[in-house]
Amino acid sequence: MARVMLDGVGKVVSVALIEDLKVGDFVVIHVGYALTKIDPEEAERTLAILRELGVAQPEAAS
Amino acid sequence: MKYVDEFRDGKLARTLATEIASAVDPAQSYRFMEFCGGHTHAISRYGLEDMLPTNVQMIHGPGCPVCVLPAGRIDMAIQLAERPEVTLCVYGDLMRVPGSQGASLMRAKARGADVRMVYSTLDAIAIAEQEPDREVVFFAIGFETTTPPTAVAIRLAARKKLGNFTVFCNHVLTPSAIQTILESPEIRDIGRVEIDGFIGPAHVSTVIGTQPYEFFAEEFGQPVVIAGFEPVDVMQAILMLVRQVNDGRHEIENQYIRAVTRGGNVRAKAEVADIFELRDQFEWRGLGPVPYSGLRLKAAYADYDAERRFAMTDITAPDNPACECGSILRGAKKPADCKLFGTVCTPETPMGSCMVSSEGACAAHWTYGRFRDLQRKQAS
Ligand code: SF4
Numbered sequence: 001m002a003r004v005m006l007d008g009v010g011k012v013v014s015v016a017l018i019e020d021l022k023v024g025d026f027v028v029i030h031v032g033y034a035l036t037k038i039d040p041e042e043a044e045r046t047l048a049i050l051r052e053l054g055v056a057q058p059e060a061a062s
Numbered sequence: 063m064k065y066v067d068e069f070r071d072g073k074l075a076r077t078l079a080t081e082i083a084s085a086v087d088p089a090q091s092y093r094f095m096e097f098c099g100g101h102t103h104a105i106s107r108y109g110l111e112d113m114l115p116t117n118v119q120m121i122h123g124p125g126c127p128v129c130v131l132p133a134g135r136i137d138m139a140i141q142l143a144e145r146p147e148v149t150l151c152v153y154g155d156l157m158r159v160p161g162s163q164g165a166s167l168m169r170a171k172a173r174g175a176d177v178r179m180v181y182s183t184l185d186a187i188a189i190a191e192q193e194p195d196r197e198v199v200f201f202a203i204g205f206e207t208t209t210p211p212t213a214v215a216i217r218l219a220a221r222k223k224l225g226n227f228t229v230f231c232n233h234v235l236t237p238s239a240i241q242t243i244l245e246s247p248e249i250r251d252i253g254r255v256e257i258d259g260f261i262g263p264a265h266v267s268t269v270i271g272t273q274p275y276e277f278f279a280e281e282f283g284q285p286v287v288i289a290g291f292e293p294v295d296v297m298q299a300i301l302m303l304v305r306q307v308n309d310g311r312h313e314i315e316n317q318y319i320r321a322v323t324r325g326g327n328v329r330a331k332a333e334v335a336d337i338f339e340l341r342d343q344f345e346w347r348g349l350g351p352v353p354y355s356g357l358r359l360k361a362a363y364a365d366y367d368a369e370r371r372f373a374m375t376d377i378t379a380p381d382n383p384a385c386e387c388g389s390i391l392r393g394a395k396k397p398a399d400c401k402l403f404g405t406v407c408t409p410e411t412p413m414g415s416c417m418v419s420s421e422g423a424c425a426a427h428w429t430y431g432r433f434r435d436l437q438r439k440q441a442s
Binding site: 045 | 333
């Protein structure tokens with residue numbers, strides 16, 4: 001079992017389904033279980049691509 | 063919340079909307095099915111359809127766990143709960159799901175059946191331990207996300223030799239449902255469900271990975287983009303689908319790369335494979351019997367199988383004939399097409415399963431969509 005913070009509220013969930021979890025990891029929670037870890041690098045990469053879109057000129061319709 | 067708020071950023075969502083608008087070919091229509099109820103909910107809640115060009119249409123799919131459970135399985139659960147020795151533990155969503163003839167677990171409870179809402183399978187285990195004189199049955203429903211937690215509970219019960227804990231298993235599989243939608247002749251006959259691509263589920267895919275969808279891209283020529291549950295995720299996935307359609311590609315792309323890998327959650331899949339096996343077929347509300355789409359407990363875990371312990375017999379029961387849930391779950395109709403929507407049928411008094419859970423298309427439209435309908439009507 002592990003303690004997680006959900007929007008500032010502490011909650012205890014099962015981590016039986018996840019391997020090598022460390023304190024400070026981000027996880028996806030469903031029905032009281034952590035289902036998977038969130039990869040912070042991939043999250044940042046997705047956001048970086050999106051933010052680039054924000055400054056780029058919209059492409060012409062093809 | 064980290065990695066949530068960023069993906070709820072309205073500005074980013076609008077930028078993506080502009081991007082989608084400039085990417086679409088005005089002469090082409092784009093019909094995308096979001097399989098999963100979580101996406102249906104996000105699309106309604108954030109009004110994403112309003113941000114899309116009119117030729118990009120979202121079709122709601124059957125990925126809402128309580129919606130696809132047929133009335134007969136609810137009737138079976140009610141019969142079980144009415145046994146004096148049984149305590150039935152259920153996820154809260156299930157309480158109001160209509161069985162046949164207006165029956166529900168909520169009504170059964172009001173008549174004295176011992177039905178208890180639990181948040182997690184571990185709560186059901188705790189009840190079984192604390193009340194050894196009760197036959198505690200967990201009413202297990204849902205897709206690949208809720209199956210591993212049920213497996214963990216069964217393994218725990220076996221380890222603790224809990225003789226009074228069983229599971230009424232109704233777990234179903236996402237890929238079989240998608241396949242049925244794509245190849246069922248009946249569904250094709252309706253003619254209205256032309257689909258140009260799928261938004262693949264978020265949580266389900268964290269467990270099964272992207273690999274099971276490769277078949278749909280190859281076999282059916284359908285683009286699939288796995289997407290997270292936040293509005294920015296969904297908009298980005300739609301843009302990715304539009305580009306695939308424009309390029310004539312049909313690939314599996316993963317927008318939710320921060321949580322989903324090709325292989326999924328190996329440990330969770332192993333838990334499930336150890337405890338469950340495929341049923342030859344399982345009935346879905348809206349889709350009918352779907353081959354190899356449901357799970358049951360393996361013989362080695364027969365002691366924990368409620369269907370065996372209580373010699374439960376299958377019940378098939380018709381839905382309320384006026385309810386359009388079936389067509390809505392196949393993507394053939396929209397909630398507003400139903401005569402009962404918002405009049406007889408509301409979340410307080412649901413006549414069909416799609417009005418019960420917040421992931422159901424009717425409930426989502428009731429909560430977030432009907433004011434937009436009204437505004438549109440007034441504007442025209
Ligand atoms: S509005 Fe109610 S009765 Fe109509 S389809 Fe939806 S759930 Fe069924």
